[in-house]
Each structure stands twice: as structure tokens, then as C-alpha cells.
Amino acid sequence: MEDREAAARTQSASTRAARLPRLLRAAGGGLARIVPVTLGVVVAVFFLLRMVPGDPAAMILGERATPQAISELRAKLGLDQPLWQQFLDFLGQVFTRFDTGNSLVTGASTRELVFERAPISLGIVGLAVVFAVLIAVPLALTAALRKDGIADHVIRVIPAVGMGMPLFWVGLLLILLFAVRLRWLPVGGVGDGPGEPLRSLVLPALAVAIGLAPPLIRSLRAQLIEVLSADFVTTLRAARVPRRTILVRHVLRGAAIPTIALLGVNTAYLIGGTLVVEKVFGINGIGTLLFQSIGSRDFPVVQGVALYCAVLVVIVTAVSSGLSALLDPRLRRGIGAGS
Missing domain, CATH: 1.10.3720.10 (MetI-like)
Structure with a gap:
């Protein structure tokens, strides 16, 4: 009797040990997509925002700003640099500090905002x-x-x-x-x-x-x-x-x-819907920050919101994949690929 109980405990432990790598693979597959998805979002948002007509420096200073003042502000913000140089600087900020720079309007860090x-x-x-x-x-x-x-x-x-x-x-x-x-x-x-x-x-x-x-x-x-x-x-x-x-x-x-x-899969819709309803209900969340930044052409903040939302979507998708694998009866019985 004791031998059978010990064998059963050993089999149960081995089943749990075999189950863990599969669960980690299910969640890790989603987490592995963070870098390419983040890079894709960074590239898309960076170039799409700069296709919108208007000069951020002129919008910050207002209609009565002189050309000299606008030129000085553009130089201060780095907007006078070639587009490729701006993009490389931006990538450096994202992948070294996980930040998209300071707000062009308030000067505060995008990450803090x-x-x-x-x-x-x-x-x-x-x-x-x-x-x-x-x-x-x-x-x-x-x-x-x-x-x-x-x-x-x-x-x-x-x-x-x-x-x-x-x-x-x-x-x-x-x-x-x-x-x-x-x-x-x-x-x-x-x-x-x-x-x-x-x-x-x-x-x-x-x-x-x-x-x-x-x-x-x-x-x-x-x-x-x-x-x-x-x-x-x-x-x-x-x-x-x-x-x-x-x-x-x-x-x-x-x-x-x-x-x-x-x-x-619907996480993107869920987050997007949250950003919209914040505006309807007058809630000062990320959605309100996004709409304000779009109106003022505040590139770093818009890019930061898009970046963090994209990463959140990938993380939630990975968690849902891991949870689905955990509930899968084939996985619980140790049946599946590699068993």
C-alpha cells in the first residue's frame, strides 16, 4: 500500500513538473512578441504623427510667435534635426529608459505623465x-x-x-x-x-x-x-x-x-474603448491625456501612450494564453504535444 501511494505521489509530481514548461511556453510565446510589437508601434506612431500638417513649435508658442522664436524652440526640442536622427534618438530613449522623452508642452517626462x-x-x-x-x-x-x-x-x-x-x-x-x-x-x-x-x-x-x-x-x-x-x-x-x-x-x-x-484578443478593443469613454465621462486618465496631446501635437506623449498600451495588450494576451493552457484538461492530464 505504501509503495503504491509513493508511486502515485511520484507520478503526480512528475506530471506537475511536465505541465509547468508547457504553461511557461504558452505564456512566454506571447511575451516574446513584446519586442517586435513594440518596435512596430514605435515606428508607425513616429512616422504617422510627423505626417500630420502643422509645426509643434508654432502650436506651442501660439499664433503671435515670431519666426525666430519658433526656430529657437525647434532647435531646443530637436525638431530641426534630420528625421532619421530624430528617429534614432527616439529609439535610444525607448530601449534604454523605456521612455519616449519629455512632453513638448509641459516638459514633464512622458513616463511620469x-x-x-x-x-x-x-x-x-x-x-x-x-x-x-x-x-x-x-x-x-x-x-x-x-x-x-x-x-x-x-x-x-x-x-x-x-x-x-x-x-x-x-x-x-x-x-x-x-x-x-x-x-x-x-x-x-x-x-x-x-x-x-x-x-x-x-x-x-x-x-x-x-x-x-x-x-x-x-x-x-x-x-x-x-x-x-x-x-x-x-x-x-x-x-x-x-x-x-x-x-x-x-x-x-x-x-x-x-x-x-x-x-x-479583444484586449486592444477593451483598452481603446476605455480611452474613449474617459473623454465622455470627464475622467482624467490616459485617454484624456492622449486626446489632449493629439490636439497639441505633443509627439512624445502620443508615442508614449501608444507604446505602453501596445505592451499592455501583449502582456494581457500572454496571460490569457497561459490561463487557457492552465484550464485545458489535456494539459492537466499531461496529454499533448511532447507527452
Whole structure:
């Protein structure tokens, strides 16, 4: 008996040891894309911004600036250098200090400006993911359990309607309902009192979640229907396993793998939607900083926001890949490539 238990423990330990490299490869594959993606974003943003008409130095000094003052400011900011020299200097800043330089308007470091406002934007992103999951899972599960019924038909309409609604319009509707009419939540900005910062982020996050939930509902419903018709579910039912256990431990876990991957793919939409709704709700986050910098032709700040958002997208995609691999039953049983 003791020998069998020891053998079982040894086998379990070896299975866990074999599982770890696969999980690391799943997440590492996404993280390995950070450098090429970052480089691509840096190149695209650098050259696209300089194709926009207008002189940043003239915009900073205003309409009454003299040509001499504009020329002096251009020299101070390095804008009089050849384009290739500006690009090489910019690459050096990015890959040595992970910064895109100082703001042309305020003189502050781009990294400091972005990191100062990042907690607000990341808070909206996190809440939006939570709300999207809370919306998608019950609706998809209801539709799958009542396939081709009235509830299923009604829920299947939701993705088509939700994906056709602009985020700024959804945000305005939420303000009218929850802030103006019901007075449950603040209209805009971020409050300072106890619990006020979180209450201020609820409506923006809900607006982003409403745009994110439709593809999750569609994907999860399709996967749930497929898993519910699998042979192992029939076997579990015949064995009189409780229905809740079947749904939570087996059906939802198996169906969630593609949906988690889809959530990672939609990270770019999620972050982009967050930047838009910040403007609607008057929240001083990264989105507001981006729009202000675009209006003033503040190259370093726009490039910095694009850079950090691109890196965040790659990291979240890598995490979702690792989580999908962790939930994969083939990986948990040690079945897969190389086993």
C-alpha cells in the first residue's frame, strides 16, 4: 500500500513538473512578441504623427510667435534635426529608459505623465472585464441550456444589438439613466471621498463592458452547447452527478478556454474603448491625456501612450494564453504535444 501511494505521489509530481514548461511556453510565446510589437508601434506612431500638417513649435508658442522664436524652440526640442536622427534618438530613449522623452508642452517626462494616470485607466479596464464576465456567463449559460427556446432567441439578439452601439452613445445613455434620473452614481470625474473613486469608475467600466460582452456571449454560448452534447457529460448525468457540479466543474471550465482566448484578443478593443469613454465621462486618465496631446501635437506623449498600451495588450494576451493552457484538461492530464 505504501509503495503504491509513493508511486502515485511520484507520478503526480512528475506530471506537475511536465505541465509547468508547457504553461511557461504558452505564456512566454506571447511575451516574446513584446519586442517586435513594440518596435512596430514605435515606428508607425513616429512616422504617422510627423505626417500630420502643422509645426509643434508654432502650436506651442501660439499664433503671435515670431519666426525666430519658433526656430529657437525647434532647435531646443530637436525638431530641426534630420528625421532619421530624430528617429534614432527616439529609439535610444525607448530601449534604454523605456521612455519616449519629455512632453513638448509641459516638459514633464512622458513616463511620469502616463504612470500618474495609469491607475484610473487600469481600474476601468479591470472593472470592465469583471462586468463583461458577469454579463456574458449567465446569459450564455441560459441560452445554451434553453437552446432554440424563447430565452435563447432573445439572448442571441443581444450580441447583434450590442456590437452595433457606439461606446460614447452607450456612455451617454448610462449617464442619463443612472446619474441624472436615478442619481445612483456620479455624472463624471473621479470623487475624493471614501469609496467615491470606485463609484466614479462604475459607469465608464459598464459602458466598456457592454461593448465587450456581445462577442463573449456568442463564443461562450457556442462552446457551452458543444460541451453539453459531449459524451462525458452524458456519462456524468448517468452517474447521477449533481447538475451544478457538472455545469461548474466540467462544462463551464471546458467552454471557457476559447472564450478566455477571445477575451485576450479583444484586449486592444477593451483598452481603446476605455480611452474613449474617459473623454465622455470627464475622467482624467490616459485617454484624456492622449486626446489632449493629439490636439497639441505633443509627439512624445502620443508615442508614449501608444507604446505602453501596445505592451499592455501583449502582456494581457500572454496571460490569457497561459490561463487557457492552465484550464485545458489535456494539459492537466499531461496529454499533448511532447507527452
